[in-house]
Amino acid sequence: MARPGQRRTGARRPAPRNPQRGRNRGDVIALLAGTAREIETAAQRGRVTPAVRTKFHAVFLLLRDERARLRTAANSTEQLKRLDGIAQILATTAVRDTGLMELLAEDAVVSDATRSLKREMLQTVGIETAPEEAPPPPPTPTTPERRVVPQSVVTRQLANPFLAPDFDAYAQRPAVRSRRLTSWELINPLLNSFERAGSGDAACMALPAPWELRRTSGKELMPHQARMVAAAADGHRTFLLADEPGLGKTAQALLAAEAANAYPLLVVVPNVVKINWAREANLWTPHRPATVVQGDGDTVDGFADIVVINYEVLDRHVGWLGNFGFRGMVVDEAHFIKNKSSQRSQHVLEIADRIRSRNPGPLLMALTGTPLINDIDDFRAIWQFLGWIDDSKPLGALMAALEDTGLTPADPGFYAAARQCVIDMGIVRRRKVDVAADIPGRRVADLPVELDGSAGRSIRAAEKELVRRMVEQYQRASSSDAVDDELVRRIARAELKDTAKQTGENVFSMMRRIGQAKSGLAADYAVQLARSAGKVVFFAKHVDVMDAASALFEKQGVQFASIRGDQTPRTRQKNIDAFVNDPSVSIAVCSLTAAGVGLNLQVASNIVLAELSWTDAEQTQAIDRSHRIGQTEPVTAWRIIAAQTIDARIAELIDSKAGLAARALDGSDEEVVPSADVQLEALVALLTDALA
Template sequence: MPTTAPAARTSTARRTRTSSARRDDEAPLIPILARKVREVEAKAQRGKLGPTNRVKFQVIAFLVREERARVKADAELTDGARSELLKRLDGVATILAKTAARDTSLIQLLEVDQATSPVAKRMRRDWLLESGAELPADELIITDAAPAKATAALVPPQLAERQVIPPQVEARQMAHPFLAPDLALRAPRETPRRRLDGWELMGPLYKAFETGAGGGSACMELPPVPEFDRLSPKGLEIMPHQSRFLEAVREGHRSFLLADEPGLGKTAESVLAASVADAYPLLVVVPNVVKMNWAREVERWTPQRRATVIQGDGEDIDAFADVFIVNYEVLDRHLAWLGEIGLAGMVVDEAHFIKNLTSQRSRNVLALAAGIRERMSHPLMLALTGTPLINDVEDFDAIWRFLGWTNGTKPEPELMERLDETGLTPADKAFYPAARSAVISMGIVRRLKTDVAKDLPDKLVADLPVELDDEYGRSIRQAERELAQRLAARYRRIVEARGDRGLAIGEIDEDVVRLVAQHELDESKAAGSGEDNVFSMVRRIGQAKALLAADYAVQLQRSVGKVVFFAKHIDVMDAAEAHFAAAGLRTVSLRGDQSATSRQAAIDAFNNDPGVSIAVCSLTAAGVGVNMQAASNVVLAELSWTAAEQTQAIDRVHRIGQDEPVTAWRIIAAHTIDTKIAELIDSKQGLALRALDGHAVEPGSSDSVQLSALMHLTRSALGAA
């Protein structure tokens, strides 16, 4: 690809438009660039500028310079036409500059010599062909750079000093100084050239899931239920949907995104999968709160195997165990010895925790996974999450890398082969459902409770509006009005300063509404717990609802028995616990500052002690890895900012072992922003329904709930619906 402006002019001079180019568009590439830059801008506004869109930004910047050079040099253009085309190119460049100002890491991508990767070259070529340009043969064929033979060190330099080697690990290494070689590994053969090698494929793959192309649930074809259950230990029985998954492992499949809805037994499936695949030693990376539960599940489902939980520097671990369980927070100090112990499999629980590829947590997990795949020909790799998509379909990126399906810029050979077998390209509409099916066949397993657990009752989310009619409640509504008026005033100042730009009377400029809301959100995050921002307002609403929600939980408990009470803030939990104590009810509490032992004791007491009536739980600390099916009613005293967090909380009760209908009672403060937040949370379910479950749900906004709520306040203050 050209890397200088003169070279760009030389390259573009070779391009000629076909006779089919429309007469009314002297530069058919410009509308394509305008469309693409708007796509990138929209992603940047939502803070979701993933690797694909960064490359897209890069290529747009390059082609703007290239096209400007071509327009200036085109002697056939009149001065007026040339001026108009340059003006349009300036518009695209302006959007690029504004996007870079929003995300300053993009500034370096504006450099001319940045767009040199094979992915960028393919993207540039495809857009030029779409515009009707004819390219020379040397620009049509794009080859990938040869992969580097040496891989990056497992332990980055900044973590080298933190590495520990527990004494027991040294004993194991002395007892087994040599790892058994994996004879299935062979020197890598030259990959044959495939038809899709020249195409940029990551963007189309994400699009295939974002649109739910082809419909249908995202679940690979699984074997039928075996006639006999040969896996469960005495006294236990696996369910049919678990048996089908384990049969796939028995038949040789080794990499899975296990995305079953929460509560369908992913932990037990993973433990048994390791036994079926004989994937020992097995590493399990989990949130801190579920380490003890994982150890118990290993003992329960595979009593012949030993599990050890890594705490701190690991002084007390059993280095001769079969299963090593470590939480994300301490993984960084154990990378060295884990990378040398001969792991044959790896499980990442709550795999959406690694979606941020810039975090050290994600880099640690991906480095270990890459090391395992280098040493083993067919390791067992399991990514577990009931909510793989939080805000954007590119949340798949890190999970697919962990599983070895893609490397972030293109599919790995096995997936590439399956895509190539479709006989289609991204230029074909039929490619998208075929591509989605190809990725699913790699090992996505997604089952819904209503589909596979017929004896598991449905769950109902019921909203209970409450009126904040005391002085505190009135002060909250007044603060909300003042915030809305401040947002509206800022909107009016911007519109007046720039002119109405052709807006009809009463029409609202959504771009300005978004700008105002984003500015307020950024200020609110910087201010923290101030008295006049959206975060402090929502917290005050939670405080105002605390006793109302607690009182309802008391009434509910007297009617139905055990109740799980969820809140987001400690002061709301404290107020609720005091109210329950005054009512003579025994409670247990699950909070973020508890030890694993006391936490498990509280869970056991709630499930097994008839005298314990209510579990008071933190939304953030008790939303995963907790089984509380002794109750069938949940009270959500405060709303989360994400649909996934709410779902995880409800599914602590709605899971295998539950034999009663489950109802979650959301306490909503009427006539406040609380009502809108509940509506926005519900709307966020659409992404997973489209991408994973194949439902025909209209695409909604992928803006954060906070931003959408502030935009709603702004519109309301301006008199819009």
């Protein structure tokens, strides 16, 4: 027998250690726990950046892998409990941000950055893994059961056999050869470059001198509009036209198409403004016939130069739209496509890809005064529509511009240079205060009201019950006299997460009840304004609030027009025209979601916000229906606030959460804070006050 430390002659050598079998699972779980805490802290501070989302997704994927392995392993109960605790942290953190919530889905796209970080995390604890294969390309969208081709479109195709495009020039264009940046993940750094903006660095490409109309349309462009049209005349072909609401983006888009000769032109819009787009086309380009797609398209003019269609019916028309031979495409209220998993986004991106494949230089324009609502990530789908990026990397001219900087994301000057590269691709952003100083000012004035009677008592009782429920949860989890801010937030997030399971009151049902209780007071104030100051726009979120206001207007003999989401386009336009043109119609009762975009209601300078939005962007969109080019009076938005209720806290939080677009696009120094946190912050404030 050999002495200790002495190898036996002829003894079998130990087998090479398998890193997958010998790895320290405790180290992996500890790494996941620590990283999850870092993510949670970042989310609490409102800094859910693309880098944080990448880290969140990597931790989630590793957590899922570990859980799957441990379920088949012996003596793993304690480790599974630790994984459950980490999963709880991820779930409650995801409640704060819709972008994080989407990453928890089974079919969530795993980015190259996430795969790389996942491997690095495993290597940190001594685990080597084989490189992951690239995911298969997403499946081609299946054809829905019902697709239509309007008869007039068939007639047009038969009448002009030369419409078939020539693909040769497009197919032979050389691809951009990337060099320095080939191995870098660039989409997140590009998004980060806008998060780091500020200090007066506004986002607007260099624009040429104003363009002069070559045809008389009877209307005159303002200088800022004419400069944007001049860029299209000079050959620029992709634009994110992000001027503040009310600066005439519709006219700019129509005349940019005229300058670029981008006909036939496809215009995709919200249903509420479909008829108005056709009218604007008749005003600005009367020599270009426009047609509106309704339903199955039975009334479509297949020989029109401008085809206007709403998002909701794109699915049944995708087939012929992609083959129609469009040389230009405009997407109005482009923030509607920010969710790339939605059907509307997928259809828009599909049509844009097919237009690009058939035309080497189409005019593509995304129009939105509020491109950023909750997160910098809202840019992704818009940039992809414009052809600047795909799912994983910059494309064509943008990649070439990034290469020309000579920088990589590791270099200090990369982010400023990268942001300018994106801006030069075609971001056009102007503020009213800079280009339309003749538009009178606007202000938001809060009108606190007391909720009396049984409704007021019931709402206050419900709010007390909500607070009591959260306080009990806090007291069960903590014995300290000092308020634990982290625990407060955890309970508030759990309250939001469990909303769907609760049978009692929650923050959403309470806000709806408050809106119902305020409806009579808000409507009465609108009547007083109409009788003393002229036309008034009355905004509400819920149908029952609009119904209650309408009933009061009828009772008091006040004529009004109703603009809602469930109306046909012609009925809605008829009501809009009645409010704008009929002096006897003094109030427009509008849905905050259906009428908050694309309408021109400059005839009114007073707005009543009977219910609060969850975001500053939605509130701003509604106010800017009146505060826009053509307004001659100062605009006042009167917010009706239920005093001494959660309604007042929501109003304060909406004001404090403004600033995402201001920082990313306007060069403001305001901190970027996702607006989606309003519900959470309201609950945090309620619980903190109760504990104090």
